[in-house]
Amino acid sequence: MSKTYGTLNPGKRVLMGPGPSDLHPRIYQAMAAPLVGHLDPYFIQIMDETKALLRYVFQTDNDLTFPISATGSAGMETCLCNLIEPGDEVLICVGGFFGDRMAQMAERHGGKVVRLENKWGRPFTPDQVQEALAGCRPKLVGLVHGETSTGVLQPLEDIVRIVHEHDALVLVDAVASLGGTPVKIDEWDIDACYTGSQKCLSAPPGLAPITLNDRAVTAIEHRKSPVNSWYLDLTLVKKYWGEEHLYHHTAPVNLIYALREALVLIHEEGLENCFARHALNYRALKAGIDAMGLKFFVEEAHRAPMINPVLAPEGIDEAGIRGRLLNEYGIELGGGLGALKGKAWRIGLMGQSSNKDHVMLCLSALEQTLLAEGHTIKASGVTAASEVYSN
Amino acid sequence: MSKTYGTLNPGKRVLMGPGPSDLHPRIYQAMAAPLVGHLDPYFIQIMDETKALLRYVFQTDNDLTFPISATGSAGMETCLCNLIEPGDEVLICVGGFFGDRMAQMAERHGGKVVRLENKWGRPFTPDQVQEALAGCRPKLVGLVHGETSTGVLQPLEDIVRIVHEHDALVLVDAVASLGGTPVKIDEWDIDACYTGSQKCLSAPPGLAPITLNDRAVTAIEHRKSPVNSWYLDLTLVKKYWGEEHLYHHTAPVNLIYALREALVLIHEEGLENCFARHALNYRALKAGIDAMGLKFFVEEAHRAPMINPVLAPEGIDEAGIRGRLLNEYGIELGGGLGALKGKAWRIGLMGQSSNKDHVMLCLSALEQTLLAEGHTIKASGVTAASEVYSN
Numbered sequence: 146m147s148k149t150y151g152t153l154n155p156g157k158r159v160l161m162g163p164g165p166s167d168l169h170p171r172i173y174q175a176m177a178a179p180l181v182g183h184l185d186p187y188f189i190q191i192m193d194e195t196k197a198l199l200r201y202v203f204q205t206d207n208d209l210t211f212p213i214s215a216t217g218s219a220g221m222e223t224c225l226c227n228l229i230e231p232g233d234e235v236l237i238c239v240g241g242f243f244g245d246r247m248a249q250m251a252e253r254h255g256g257k258v259v260r261l262e263n264k265w266g267r268p269f270t271p272d273q274v275q276e277a278l279a280g281c282r283p284k285l286v287g288l289v290h291g292e293t294s295t296g297v298l299q300p301l302e303d304i305v306r307i308v309h310e311h312d313a314l315v316l317v318d319a320v321a322s323l324g325g326t327p328v329k330i331d332e333w334d335i336d337a338c339y340t341g342s343q344k345c346l347s348a349p350p351g352l353a354p355i356t357l358n359d360r361a362v363t364a365i366e367h368r369k370s371p372v373n374s375w376y377l378d379l380t381l382v383k384k385y386w387g388e389e390h391l392y393h394h395t396a397p398v399n400l401i402y403a404l405r406e407a408l409v410l411i412h413e414e415g416l417e418n419c420f421a422r423h424a425l426n427y428r429a430l431k432a433g434i435d436a437m438g439l440k441f442f443v444e445e446a447h448r449a450p451m452i453n454p455v456l457a458p459e460g461i462d463e464a465g466i467r468g469r470l471l472n473e474y475g476i477e478l479g480g481g482l483g484a485l486k487g488k489a490w491r492i493g494l495m496g497q498s499s500n501k502d503h504v505m506l507c508l509s510a511l512e513q514t515l516l517a518e519g520h521t522i523k524a525s526g527v528t529a530a531s532e533v534y535s536n
Numbered sequence: 537m538s539k540t541y542g543t544l545n546p547g548k549r550v551l552m553g554p555g556p557s558d559l560h561p562r563i564y565q566a567m568a569a570p571l572v573g574h575l576d577p578y579f580i581q582i583m584d585e586t587k588a589l590l591r592y593v594f595q596t597d598n599d600l601t602f603p604i605s606a607t608g609s610a611g612m613e614t615c616l617c618n619l620i621e622p623g624d625e626v627l628i629c630v631g632g633f634f635g636d637r638m639a640q641m642a643e644r645h646g647g648k649v650v651r652l653e654n655k656w657g658r659p660f661t662p663d664q665v666q667e668a669l670a671g672c673r674p675k676l677v678g679l680v681h682g683e684t685s686t687g688v689l690q691p692l693e694d695i696v697r698i699v700h701e702h703d704a705l706v707l708v709d710a711v712a713s714l715g716g717t718p719v720k721i722d723e724w725d726i727d728a729c730y731t732g733s734q735k736c737l738s739a740p741p742g743l744a745p746i747t748l749n750d751r752a753v754t755a756i757e758h759r760k761s762p763v764n765s766w767y768l769d770l771t772l773v774k775k776y777w778g779e780e781h782l783y784h785h786t787a788p789v790n791l792i793y794a795l796r797e798a799l800v801l802i803h804e805e806g807l808e809n810c811f812a813r814h815a816l817n818y819r820a821l822k823a824g825i826d827a828m829g830l831k832f833f834v835e836e837a838h839r840a841p842m843i844n845p846v847l848a849p850e851g852i853d854e855a856g857i858r859g860r861l862l863n864e865y866g867i868e869l870g871g872g873l874g875a876l877k878g879k880a881w882r883i884g885l886m887g888q889s890s891n892k893d894h895v896m897l898c899l900s901a902l903e904q905t906l907l908a909e910g911h912t913i914k915a916s917g918v919t920a921a922s923e924v925y926s927n
Contacts, residue, residue, distance in 0.1 A: 150800045153569040177564040178544040215606040351788030394609040397742030409541045
């Protein structure tokens with residue numbers, strides 16, 4: 146093999162897609178802290194701090210709160226495969242790509258899945274869920290809080306109450322939302338929730354924090370059959386992350402260093418300030434997009450502030466513009482997923498990527514690129530966004 | 537939450553346990569290269585290079601060769617859950633902790649598992665496998681190449697031939713062995729194999745490289761039922777790692793940077809030189825351990841050079857010595873697992889941790905600590921090891 150391999154040289158990116166989002170310089174430092182063993186007393190202290198910090202961000206006292214050693218979708222699968230047994234009825238609210246993924250996974254684990262479908266871009270109403278529950282008796286109802294594919298933020302409180310009136314568990318996908326908007330596990334009484342490390346938490350991709358309350362843990366304890374995944378079996382994993390620290394797998398130590406540091410950054414900023422920052426940068430982006438005459442996919446009332454599908458104007462090559470932004474500015478936007486493929490840009494304002502510089506750069510680059518492609522802009526998005534920051 | 541969280545400060549370790557092993561400084565740099573998206577053209581190039589480098593280390597041309605986005609045990613589960621369907625007969629050779637884990641996982645995925653058990657510390661003979669195959673008709677036979685729990689290196693060639701004569705697939709666990717001793721996937725005709733990133737490859741923990749040949753891929757294509765894990769379903773994962781680059785999950789980009797760099801280091805050194813280095817450092821360790829009058833758990837002919845259980849002498853507190861080595865020298869040795877719990881140290885010489893300095897430091901530290909605990913040493917291990925390096 147005579148091929149030679151060069152030095153890694155990715156160049157700088159401005160990550161404004163659906164995740165991963167930008168890493169704070171302290172995250173790079175944390176990842177490069179000296180590696181220790183997965184059972185080292187120092188690492189056990191880091192594990193404990195990571196759990197405490199995750200409880201802070203999830204706004205919960207749940208004991209079972211830790212990261213799964215795999216990416217966000219494995220967090221989804223962990224919750225489903227532990228909470229569902231073959232033959233269990235399950236209701237999944239499918240209003241986008243990730244709701245559909247949840248339904249697919251629930252089926253893989255033997256769930257008898259009832260799909261409550263919604264047109265993409267609209268949240269589910271409590272009435273819809275109430276009605277669906279009149280026709281089935283699920284063990285679990287699954288919902289996506291921030292649908293990365295559509296940009297919808299799903300209100301949860303009323304639906305959780307209704308689901309509990311029907312004696313079912315509530316599973317929430319907070320992959321896009323956690324850290325960017327309130328996810329009040331205890332106050333809203335959510336039974337199980339998972340997220341990914343690489344979105345509003347702004348840690349590197351590769352970990353899936355989860356949290357389960359006592360109701361969910363009891364459901365697992367009362368299973369009649371073993372979980373059909375060994376790697377994701379919480380009964381085993383929790384013995385490693387719990388006080389026993391019993392070897393299960395070799396934890397990705399450097400990633401957990403990085404996740405802890407990302408959580409420390411959120412803790413230092415304060416959760417409420419972090420949410421306010423995400424909201425402000427969304428408002429500035431919105432002002433700019435509106436001024437330019439571009440259209441959001443989702444109605445204003447239902448938007449997730451951290452992920453914004455914006456429709457490509459008629460006659461504009463969505464992927465072509467994204468390519469130019471990447472090549473000429475280093476800006477990564479997301480393309481449309483599923484029903485939005487080829488039709489929208491997904492502009493992410495997540496974690497460290499939710500900041501004024503990113504918003505201003507993105508709007509100016511988008512503006513100039515659209516002009517260069519012969520598209521007319523209604524008014525300057527940059528000016529409009531700037532006014533939001535000045536007020 | 538008034539608690540403050542300090543700066544990460546693990547201190548320096550000398551990692552000589554069963555993995556993770558030491559990271560080369562270039563690995564820390566690679567992890568800290570700027571994060572790009574998981575579908576970024578630059579990252580796709582890195583994925584392609586990673587696949588090519590893995591083929592070099594696995595000594596294979598297998599198309600399906602890439603890392604699973606989770607730790608080594610998830611590599612084990614990936615192979616099992618894709619290759620086994622409920623009701624399939626499976627023969628697992630259980631001669632240690634990880635053979636047992638393989639059998640447990642195969643059962644989770646519906647396999648009718650026949651366990652061929654061996655006393656810990658002994659490899660399986662071709663005759664044993666031949667005999668076992670006279671009494672069952674498995675779809676797959678699973679074997680551990682380097683048993684991290686016992687330190688046995690299992691010869692594979694003859695057994696693979698016998699298994700194929702019985703029309704079964706061969707699955708090999710090369711978590712401990714790959715990169716430290718030859719694993720000739722194509723020449724030995726192994727159908728499926730997995731490893732972990734953190735042992736002889738000396739990358740951070742968190743990835744599980746796998747390789748499957750056409751026979752194994754065909755077996756997956758002919759499945760009657762879907763794989764019961766969505767995250768580990770190779771039919772889906774290979775569309776992301778293959779030419780389509782279809783989104784499946786958000787790959788742990790920084791870990792893949794690091795794995796690629798670790799593989800580049802092996803490629804630069806040359807696989808044969810890398811094996812020779814592992815063999816030399818084992819010989820030096822052996823000379824030292826023998827000189828001191830300590831005993832290896834495994835007979836000389838069957839030892840895996842990268843992981844060496846050494847029996848704690850009568851009356852010596854195994855964990856106490858390990859604790860002193862960690863606190864006084866920063867040296868991490870592994871404790872005994874399963875049947876060896878409390879009875880042995882597992883001394884790892886894996887990847888970057890397989891070097892002269894580590895061997896000399898470990899022997900001198902072990903020598904001094906045993907003396908300090910009142911144990912008598914037969915002769916100096918340091919002198920004996922030094923002679924090996926001088927020859």
